[in-house]
Amino acid sequence: MKAKCGNCGAEYVLKDAEIAQHTKVQFRCTKCGKTSIVNVKLKPDATIVMSPLPSFARTGADFGGSGIGMPDAELAMPEGVTASVSVIDGPDKGLVRKIEKATVILGRQGADVSLNDPEVSRSHCLLEVKETYVNLKDMDSTNGTFFDDERVRAAMLQDGGEFRIGSSVIRVNFGRKA
Structure with a gap:
């Protein structure tokens, strides 16, 4: 995910592992030294699992x-x-x-x-x-x-x-x- 420093506008790429399931991520800008908080919009899980029912249910x-x-x-x-x-x-x-x-x-x-x-x-x-x-x-x-x-x-x-x-x-x- 790309994020911008709220102070100087420098761009950063945040790794999925850093974000995990958080709705907000805080990071320190290496250019201006200020701390920024970014709101994360999680994508809904579009996974659909379809499997046959067990035999006792059919x-x-x-x-x-x-x-x-x-x-x-x-x-x-x-x-x-x-x-x-x-x-x-x-x-x-x-x-x-x-x-x-x-x-x-x-x-x-x-x-x-x-x-x-x-x-x-x-x-x-x-x-x-x-x-x-x-x-x-x-x-x-x-x-x-x-x-x-x-x-x-x-x-x-x-x-x-x-x-x-x-x-x-x-x-x-x-x-x-x-």
Whole structure:
């Protein structure tokens, strides 16, 4: 990036490493000795990453074109597995619900796990309990499902895995019965 001394107008080339993600950079002019502060305009990241969904997210009939199948009501909870969800932040902070069937829907009123979060869709996301992990699937929600601060359509959660829907952060607790 090119910058000019605010006092004498001398031009300088600032290296990307010097700028990093700063919005302002301060430098001393070698000609006049004065210190200048330059505002940095960061270019938006134009990177687009497109990759196919994992196979577990491409099964069954569509939910409104999302490509994610409806939950199979006949799936049985894996034998010897225990699971629960805990709301660790948001309007329902402190809420804990045991998962007693293989598929549960999280959403507002009427969902298997009901949240009082106005940013959550009626049927926001689906959890599928498997032998060694829990599948998280977005159900074509308006505000999205976020895992590791990225909007996702599907993710595999281990014990203690956290995700966000609306303004609610939810932790999945998963394990085997002793």
